[in-house]
Amino acid sequence: MSPTASMTPEQVDQLDATELAALIDHTLLGPTASAQDIDTLCEQAQSYGTASVCIQPIWVERAATRLASSPVKVCTVIGFPSGAQTPETKAYETSQAIQHGADEVDMVIDQAAALANDKATLVRDIGAVVEAAAGHDVVVKVILETAALTDQAKIIACEAAVEAGAHYVKTSTGFGPGGATVADVALLRSTVGDGVGVKASGGIRTRQDAIDMLKAGATRLGASATYAIVS
Template structure:
């Protein structure tokens, strides 16, 4: 990046707290998760984002730190029934999850079944609230029209999850500044926005924050934080 300082005038520590440090790969090993958790603790990231079966493991690795463990639910397709999503959510919470990122039923949204989307969101958010756990709803915007994104965001505005999230990172596309802006404009201050999927360079990251993202999901959190530190120290 060249020119003036970024509009995002955060300290390095504040910048690091934007990140949900991510490893959702099917072939990741315990050693990989140990490394993920060590990096999250060393850099002061907000959360590690992992598949739900690694929740207990990462909770143990992060014992004594303030880094949250975030479990991905019905990941990456969202194509499980509500009882299954609820069971996975409860299991993750029982294993120590501090945050839940669930994938909504994209097909139901595209069919215009807003009652289903509302029921699913309310049920999962209610479980999270009951246990004092942060809830995030993954839209998977690459498969949605702008109107469908707005429809899901309006339901979120009513149900009040803690965050709505752009993408899994496993679809045909990731976060865009335009989508972050649309989501934030729709929910206002009632729900926060998380940008995820393809956020790998500092310019893109700062643009997402400027557009209204208050969390960034990325597997490049270390490189981004180091790039930010180098940039503001120029």
């Protein structure tokens, strides 16, 4: 199955703990996280078998070193958490993160452009990151911050992400006015189709939360409560 194509409800129900863990970006984005916290996160991710660790850019090199012999990927965030940086700044952040060992980047969009229905600006915004990641086999996920947007703005942002060549759209930063909802995941999935992945993040704390998001069309989950989800 394509990593971007959603599963049927029956397939989701059949996921065991190992298979569920492999869909999670084990996340620690708090600005006061310490080096020891990052080391612990990497150890946990390897133990659980998660898709990645998702961390702030300052920790990418450390995590990449810790995970060098592991299948767990290193994911970091770009333009985080507001998205109110220039495309050039986001492109530079992306290039630097890749140099330090990032395998995946989750970039925050220009939310004002989405609310203004300005797709051209969004395509430039997202495209700058996609272009910076091109040729490096780096996955680009596009954070919409759905709780701050109208449904029309979410659709415009999804369309821009597809047009710009992003690999995933993502619901939330975890630092905005709300997290993932089943309705938003379903809207994102119906807009992007099966050629682009959907990452649900923000407020996913239990196995049932995870199952609900996957049944709505998510193909990746962002969570800090990974242990509670997979145990």
